[in-house]
Amino acid sequence: MNEVVVRLALTVSQIAVVMGVVLLTVALLTLMERKVLSWMQDRMGPMEVGPYGILQPVADGLKLFFKEDIIPAGANKIMFSMAPILVLVPALIGFAVIPFGPSWNVEVFGVQFKPFVVSDLNIGVLYILAFTSIGAYGIILGGWSSNSKYSLLGGLRAAAQLISYELNVGLAIVGVLLLSGSLSLVTITEGQLGGFWNWYAFAPPFPQFVAFVVFLIASIAETNRIPFDLPEAESELVAGFFTEYSGMRFAFFFLAEYANMILVSCVATVLFFGGWDAPLPILQAPGDLAWVTGIMWFSLKVAFFLFLFFWIRATLPRLRYDQLMRFGWKVLLPIALGNVVITSIMAYIFH
16 A cells, blocks of 8 residues: 555656656746747847746736636637646647656655656657647637637637648658667667667668758647647637637646747657767767756757747748648649658668
């Protein structure tokens, strides 16, 4: 009985730490995005709340918390209330299979425990793909249940975009799965240890860098970020699928978008860039201290990808809807399929 209690306490505390770090990072990202965009556009960004505006996320959170929560008269109240939760929860539970550091077993009060992996599932990649696609149902339901033409159009666009780009995300990952021979994110990470030349983006016999580019573009579309933010295009649809939302329900959509950005960055880091592995073995701390540099390198790689999201937003204009569909089906899909075929041949020849 004591063993069960200890295991439960360890798991709950581990989940709480991961969720706390993710939500804290989301709050920080809302500020960093505005700051990075302002620097790129030669202006100051938020400067009023706290020194250099660093307390702006706190002010935004308090404002949303105390705002009136309005439900439109013609809305489907149950679906309208469920949609933000259905978007946020899948974005958060995807982190359960991400290895943030070495897959070590530590004994705590007689219980074996992996401190840097919440759950090492042997179908970790499928788990993430399944739950990220559930989030799109929340967007679709939010758009439909609002009883607004703008929201409905945003929801329909989200559905079409999901079908178009989810396929490309899956196909981009297949090359990595062929090289690693596993669906476990822990095993995929361990297959890349030893330096950047072993990372699947650069590893012989067939580097997956093209697959990474396809994955990155399709992931930006999946997270509804510029230049693929058609479901919430302000210039066309007011705010798209969450036009009618306010208060904390609106905040849930906001949190989900940034949580998905972090999740996509973590997955890209693990699949293509060695996860917590250092670029050079000499940069990895020896022995029991390897987890320190492991978490540091993992965080730096994720931070780079998040910066890339901001950079793309500051640089590229929004695509037209027909361009978005054409690009997904006629450009990304053939490239992703070609990568799978060539990787299969190379993996067979150089087995």
